[in-house]
Amino acid sequence: RKEVEQDPGPFNVPEGATVAFNCTYSNSASQSFFWYRQDCRKEPKLLMSVYSSGNEDGRFTAQLNRASQYISLLIRDSKLSDSATYLCVVNDYKLSFGAGTTVTVRA
Amino acid sequence: GAGVSQSPSNKVTEKGKDVELRCDPISGHTALYWYRQSLGQGLEFLIYFQGNSAPDKSGLPSDRFSAERTGGSVSTLTIQRTQQEDSAVYLCASSSPRLADTQYFGPGTRLTVL
Numbered sequence: 615r616k617e618v619e620q621d622p623g624p625f626n627v628p629e630g631a632t633v634a635f636n637c638t639y640s641n642s643a644s645q646s647f648f649w650y651r652q653d654c655r656k657e658p659k660l661l662m663s664v665y666s667s668g669n670e671d672g673r674f675t676a677q678l679n680r681a682s683q684y685i686s687l688l689i690r691d692s693k694l695s696d697s698a699t700y701l702c703v704v705n706d707y708k709l710s711f712g713a714g715t716t717v718t719v720r721a
Numbered sequence: 722g723a724g725v726s727q728s729p730s731n732k733v734t735e736k737g738k739d740v741e742l743r744c745d746p747i748s749g750h751t752a753l754y755w756y757r758q759s760l761g762q763g764l765e766f767l768i769y770f771q772g773n774s775a776p777d778k779s780g781l782p783s784d785r786f787s788a789e790r791t792g793g794s795v796s797t798l799t800i801q802r803t804q805q806e807d808s809a810v811y812l813c814a815s816s817s818p819r820l821a822d823t824q825y826f827g828p829g830t831r832l833t834v835l
Contacts, residue, residue: 618763657812657826658764701763708754708777709824713763 617641620702620712627692628720634688635715637702646705647678649687651698652714658701661687692719723747725827727813733833734803742798742830746815753796754816754824755788759809767811770796803834 620637627633639647647664662669664676664685675688689696697719702712726745734740746753755767766780770790781787785803790796800807810831814824 657828659826660823708766708769708780709764710766711756711764 616712617706617710618702618704618712620715622713622715624716624718626718626720629692629694631692631719632688632690633692633717634686635700635717636684636686637712637715638682638684639702639704639710640683641704641706642680642683644704644706647676647685648703648705648709649674649676649685650701650703650711652701653698658711661700689717692717694719694721725813725815725825727811727827727830729830730828731831731833733835735835736805737802739799739801740803740832742800742811742832744796744798744813744815744827746794746796746813747817747825748794750815750817750825751793752816752818752824753790754814755796755798756812756814757809758812758829764812767798800832803832805834808832808834 618639621635625633649661650658651661652658662671662676664678666678668677673690677686685702699714699716701714704710728743751772753770756764757767758764768788769777785801788798810829812829813827816824
């Protein structure tokens with residue numbers, strides 16, 4: 615089983631829509647979690663950390679469910695610029711990356 | 722300020738040749754990581770340097786891969802006797818002691834082995 619698994623998508627949504635996706639992780643002792651964003655042919659960049667109580671950053675909301683070992687990301691009011699691959703990341707002293715969920719926002 | 726830099730940005734080589742990829746981390750960052758990303762795949766951890774500690778080489782796929790970090794700063798990833806399956810983007814990242822969880826990535830080196 616992979617350490618971090620994601621639905622690859624793609625999620626194709628119209629501007630203004632809400633899109634949400636999850637990732638699951640295998641190590642129940644994992645302590646810190648992140649969402650990174652990767653644009654085509656670019657390096658990954660940190661989008662947001664994921665806190666136990668859930669957290670928001672503008673239109674982005676991240677949730678952590680330790681019991682079921684999954685992390686979610688929700689994007690509200692999607693913009694064209696949100697089109698990217700979103701990488702779920704678990705930190706077990708080294709970062710373990712999911713393969714990414716591709717989101718395409720269309721006009 | 723200056724971010725993580727990598728060179729070359731692109732490298733095309735013939736099967737069987739050796740290649741060296743370079744990473745300059747952000748100044749003051751004590752941790753340095755190498756990852757590999759094959760087309761359409763997620764990032765695969767290769768090696769991790771933290772300060773003067775022995776590196777974590779657990780992700781290196783074979784003994785053809787090695788890495789060094791000189792003076793706690795610049796790192797070189799060397800691939801000997803390259804194979805076609807080594808073709809990928811090799812990404813370097815660094816993080817600071819205060820924000821160890823946050824890694825900053827370089828633009829990567831796209832390696833193509835013919």
